[in-house]
Amino acid sequence: MGYVTSLFLRKMVAAAGPDIEAAELLTEAGLQPAGPWDPKVMVPDTRYYAMLETIAAQIDATDLPLRVGASMRCDEYDALGLAWKAAPTLHGSLSRVERYARLWTSVVEYELREHDRGALFILHRAGPRRLGMRLSNEATLASTVSLARQVCPVPFAPLEVFVQHAAPDTIAHHEAFFDCPVRFDADLDALLVSHEALAQPNILGDEGISRYLVSHLDRELSEIVVDRPLLVEAKDAIAQALSEGTPKMAEIARGLGYSARSFHRRLSEHGMSFQTLAEETRRELAEGLLRDERHSLAEIAFLTGFAEQSSFTRAFKRWVGKTPATYRKDRLKA
Incomplete structure (x- = not known):
């Protein structure tokens, strides 16, 4: 069993809207409904997946991962979020996640792999591909795009998005959010990012601050x-x-x-x-x-x-x- 930050659970519940029993879901996941949104509080991944499946049984969850991704903010990730913003380029931001994501989850590993059109930002997550995991993977890819848009000085969209599981009944929501082709039934879960986007200087990029934050993350x-x-x-x-x-x-x-x-x-x-x-x-x-x-x-x-x-x-x-x-x-x- 692995762990994910409770921030993801609370974001999912908030994005699901009023048609679910929010307090009941959070309690079953081991969280206090009125408790603080502390990203360092971890929850077993199986509880997270089970909660997502309960939500999907109560509402149409097709675009839920996209709404959660859109709601993510760099500052909510503490030092890792600051390191994302302070990295000189988007390539640097993605590299920070590749190295330090263990601070947020023990169930996902990230890989930044060179590609002839740029680089693949790949999500590796082991285990049965149950519905909860599939929704979580989509939310993770959407969150990455949302965070990239917050630091990129020009409008950002990946070249393509790859998702291993089968497509939902409609992919219109996904293509609208990512603003690019979304390939379901793919061999991997990943974003393909262009050379030009990777080289874009971040709005708040600062080498000095970045070095300090990286040393802090190394200690953590x-x-x-x-x-x-x-x-x-x-x-x-x-x-x-x-x-x-x-x-x-x-x-x-x-x-x-x-x-x-x-x-x-x-x-x-x-x-x-x-x-x-x-x-x-x-x-x-x-x-x-x-x-x-x-x-x-x-x-x-x-x-x-x-x-x-x-x-x-x-x-x-x-x-x-x-x-x-x-x-x-x-x-x-x-």
């Missing part, structure tokens, strides 16, 4: 790498305790040599809550056990801390969009 990135062993150790401890039921944070903290307060603070520094970490561990453990036919569904429910198999089934369907039995069947077919 190194802190994520340093913190990773704590999360790995915590997940191992949670997994071992699950057969006794849902573990308590104080017990896990004590086993790792922390006070509950110190452990909570360390997790918060990583944009993580104990509840989120425990649920991720449950999900990953469940997926691993389901790939082994020797374990019955009832055994897996017990080993992942559920008192009843029905509770496990509901939780697993919320995580991955299908029941444990269906997930196992699909994995065995693959």
Whole structure:
């Protein structure tokens, strides 16, 4: 399981309009509806995808990713957004995202690849291409174009947009937003940007400020790498305790040599809550056990801390969009 910034969830809910249960959706995703829009608070990607699928079941979500992309602002990305603006050219801005996107998500990697017509800005995201992921990919591409338009001194449009999944019933919204051909059923998710656009000087480009911000982002990135062993150790401890039921944070903290307060603070520094970490561990453990036919569904429910198999089934369907039995069947077919 990976993570995305909660900013994306809140943006999606806001753009969806009044015909959805906004507070309920945010609560189910683990966020306080009236809480601050803190981009450093992370949410499991499966919750994000599930929320998008719930929205799509309530409204026509064809142009939702485009509206979300249009709403994105550089300043909402903190230091990364400032580094985007301060980069000397659009090529520099895209290079910043390629290097530092890990500060915002652990489920997406970006690649800036040379092309004979300019460069491809490629979105790499692993995992089943469920509806939630497809909507998220479209929003990410739209956000990139929106941010580029905020720093480019002339009107910006990519040469082409490539999307791996099938087209919706109409692509008129997509072609109007991107102002270029949009190729669905492509081999990759990417924007093709011309040489001329890449070389355009950014409106607020400043080499000095850019160097300072890059050094700041390098420090933030190194802190994520340093913190990773704590999360790995915590997940191992949670997994071992699950057969006794849902573990308590104080017990896990004590086993790792922390006070509950110190452990909570360390997790918060990583944009993580104990509840989120425990649920991720449950999900990953469940997926691993389901790939082994020797374990019955009832055994897996017990080993992942559920008192009843029905509770496990509901939780697993919320995580991955299908029941444990269906997930196992699909994995065995693959």
